[in-house]
Amino acid sequence: MRRGAVFLFGLAILAASGVFLWRAQHSVASAGPAGTRSAPTVHVASVAQRDVPIYVRGIGQAQPFNTVQLKSRVDGQIDRILFTEGQQVSAGDPLIEIDPRPYQAAVGQAEGTLAKDQAQLVSAKADLDRSSSLLKNGYASRQAFDQQTAAVGQLTATIKADQATLDAARLNLQFSTIRAPITGRVGKRLVDAGNVVHTADDTDLAEIVQLKPITVLFTVPQDALPDIQAGQRRGALVVEARSGNDQKRLAEGRLTLIGNQIDAQTGTIELKALFENTDETLWPGQFLNARIVTSTRKDAVTVPMAAVQTGIRGKFVYVLDGSASTVTPRDVGMLQSVHGLAVVDGLKPGETVVVDNQDQLAPGMVVKVEPGSNDPMALGPRAEATPS
Known part of the structure; x- marks a missing residue:
């Protein structure tokens, strides 16, 4: 019985080996000739x-250049609201x-008394x-x-x-007519006509924010401070305001303030930039990405970021040999991370x-180049570099 079992086990192994060899030969045959x-x-x-x-780079928020809370400086009942909510007003315009x-x-009483x-x-x-x-002629006493001189002086003081x-x-x-103290956009009215206001109540009636110009407060890592200071010594630094996803350039302004201390908890420093905002692209409270141009790398060698592996x-x-249509891997050093591009060394223009x-390539492999693809900017936007 034991010998029979061993014999059957051996036959099973031989059968499995035969199936494996047949599948291997079939696979080779179906693959066709090499190459x-x-x-x-x-x-x-x-x-x-x-x-x-x-x-x-930094992350920040747009803030009005000026913000004014309208309040009443006299007591009384509001007769009329003279503005429309959201209206652009000029300094001096009557509002309430x-x-x-x-x-x-x-006024009439004071004029009468005067x-x-x-x-x-x-x-x-x-x-x-x-x-x-009379005093000169000796007919009046000193x-x-x-006394008459004092009366004249008293009346003169009273008139003042x-x-x-x-x-x-x-x-x-x-003051009974409240006017816009600044040029800007007025918000919603906070008190309606017919209400009585008192200066002691400190009630806000409306708010005006100045949008032109506008400021952006943002923070950058403390390690970037030396580069910013060096750039500022060379001249005014340009600041770009970009959308929250960093894909759209919204406005360009200039750096106006470097904070006087570094935040010990976050290791960042606060900066402020001023934007003319003539087209009102930036809006108070808007979260933004800000970028400061600290310097320019001249004649940098660039490739699309997708090329770097x-x-x-x-x-x-992978470098293409155009004559043979073969590719060869080449080590490169990436000097900067780039918005759509990479600044590298190890390559020649x-x-x-x-x-x-x-992922489909190997050293020395022949490739087929897609016609019209040899455009250095075809797959990436304008070069916009950031520190590596």
Whole structure:
């Protein structure tokens, strides 16, 4: 029994081996003659030499150049709202009117008091002139003359006080019409007509924000500070405001402030840039990516980022031999990470690199180049470099 089992086991092994050999031979036969596999199709790009700006990146938020909370400086009932929510207003435009009648009455009263005291002063000055003449001729006492002089002085002081009271009354009358202190965009109204406002309540009536110009506050890593300071010593630094996904350039401004200290918790420093914002592309509260051009790398050697691959030894690209249509891997050093491009060393301008299907390639392999693909910018936008 034991020998029979061993014999059957041996037959099973021989049968399995036969099946394996048959499958292997069938696979070889179906593959056809060696070297008949079609060449992979690839896109290529030329190694280009160009000036590449070097950026420091930061994340920030747009803020109004000026913000004003409209408040009433006098008490009273709101008669009219003279603005439309969201309206662009100019400095001096009337926005809110508070019932002016009590302040008109105060102005009239102050004007009457001033006129009365001015008339008394005229009479007192005439009496003083007569008293002076009588004193010279010995018909009046020195005491009477001094009393009349004091009366003239008292009325003169009273008139000054009356004038101040009149000025204050006129100022309050002016304050009954609330005007825009700055040019900007007014927000929603916070108090409706018919409500009574009091200066003691400190109530906000509306808000105006100045959009032209506008500022952007953003932070960058503290390690970027020396480059920013060096660039600023050479001149005003350009700051680009970009969309939140960093794909769209929104506006260009200039750096106006470097913070006076580094945030110890985050290791970042705050910067401020000013943008004219004539087309109102930037909006208060908008989150943005900001980039500062600190310097420019002259005659940098660039390739599309897609051409750079990572291998065991580091970065490399496949270089195309145009005459033989074969590819050869070449080690490169990437000096900067680039928006769509890579600044590298180890390549020469004019050489051709493969930008796709690298996983199908091997050293010395013949490839088929897609017609019209040898455009260094075909697969990438304008060179916009950032520090590596």
